[in-house]
Amino acid sequence: MRDHLAGGYDLVIFDLDGVVFLIDKPIPGAADAVERLRAGSTSIAYATNNASRRAAEVAALLTGMGVSAEPAEVLTSAGASAALLADRLPAGAKVLVVGAEALRAEVRDAGLEPVASAEEEPVAVLQGYGPEVGWRILAEAALAVRAGAVWYATNTDRTLPSPRGPLPGNGSLVAVLRTALDRDPDVVVGKPQPGLFTTAATVAGARRPLSVGDRLDTDIQGAVGAGMDSLLVLTGVSGPADLLAAPEDRRPTYVAADLSGLFRGAGDARVPAPGDTAGGWRVTRDGDRVTLDGSGDPVDALRLLCGVTWDGVAPSAIEPLSSEAGEVLAAWGVRTPG
Numbered sequence: 001m002r003d004h005l006a007g008g009y010d011l012v013i014f015d016l017d018g019v020v021f022l023i024d025k026p027i028p029g030a031a032d033a034v035e036r037l038r039a040g041s042t043s044i045a046y047a048t049n050n051a052s053r054r055a056a057e058v059a060a061l062l063t064g065m066g067v068s069a070e071p072a073e074v075l076t077s078a079g080a081s082a083a084l085l086a087d088r089l090p091a092g093a094k095v096l097v098v099g100a101e102a103l104r105a106e107v108r109d110a111g112l113e114p115v116a117s118a119e120e121e122p123v124a125v126l127q128g129y130g131p132e133v134g135w136r137i138l139a140e141a142a143l144a145v146r147a148g149a150v151w152y153a154t155n156t157d158r159t160l161p162s163p164r165g166p167l168p169g170n171g172s173l174v175a176v177l178r179t180a181l182d183r184d185p186d187v188v189v190g191k192p193q194p195g196l197f198t199t200a201a202t203v204a205g206a207r208r209p210l211s212v213g214d215r216l217d218t219d220i221q222g223a224v225g226a227g228m229d230s231l232l233v234l235t236g237v238s239g240p241a242d243l244l245a246a247p248e249d250r251r252p253t254y255v256a257a258d259l260s261g262l263f264r265g266a267g268d269a270r271v272p273a274p275g276d277t278a279g280g281w282r283v284t285r286d287g288d289r290v291t292l293d294g295s296g297d298p299v300d301a302l303r304l305l306c307g308v309t310w311d312g313v314a315p316s317a318i319e320p321l322s323s324e325a326g327e328v329l330a331a332w333g334v335r336t337p338g
């Protein structure tokens, strides 16, 4: 079956949280999607901004959830940062590491020397999320950067998902140093920079990669920057209202409710949907007046409406004609019910 969405690609690069699992539980259908891709000879990669686990740990975590994964298929921002530093610095160069033990281990394995004090005169500071990061190491990092060390951040995600709600992510810890130093990091390695995606494609020898993610501001923007097609799944952070309002550099090629969209027709997921009808929905546009009529799969209505909102019409200006249209617009939070 070549006419399904994934059939047009030789590599699928998955984001993890919000796509394959939610915090600590697999998303229903994820394990099955990975197996179906493998059976169809599509390569798999997992790309994560989280720098607190090593590739082998991530692969073990996925396998423990029933999702098959090899360490070589996993790219973390920790591994990518260490590889980048090893590429730019002489072997044995001192790097002040702010982050988890996994990040220190990556730096060590890349042939560099992780240090914890500015007194050691590190040539670079590498900052990634770690639950034990505190004032002391941040102070050493501030001193080292002020003394001329190049400041690298594994990623700048402001939050980390948790069962208790969003918690401060590496972007929030980077903000501490940003405030103290009154400047930005010199290099940010993870998404939305395209590096994780381009590395995944190179490693797999892929010519037609597809990136799958749940966040427009990291996964989708990174894919756009890497020149790759992308699929937004609505199982994580970004929702319909975010997609309707997405700026040009954060617009995916496809949208689907979940990973089962990989195995339906590509035309049924393309965004915006061509024409003025999709599924049971119809959009009419008269200047800035836009109406939505009909009923059916809400994702089809979303694909149609992106055609008008990406063209400059405010989502709040969309008028529902059917009660189903009123319900989906209210559910997305772009219109008050009633």
Ligand SMILES: [Mg+2]
Residues within 6 Å of the ligand: 015, 016, 017, 018, 019, 213, 214, 215, 236
């Ligand atoms: Mg995610």
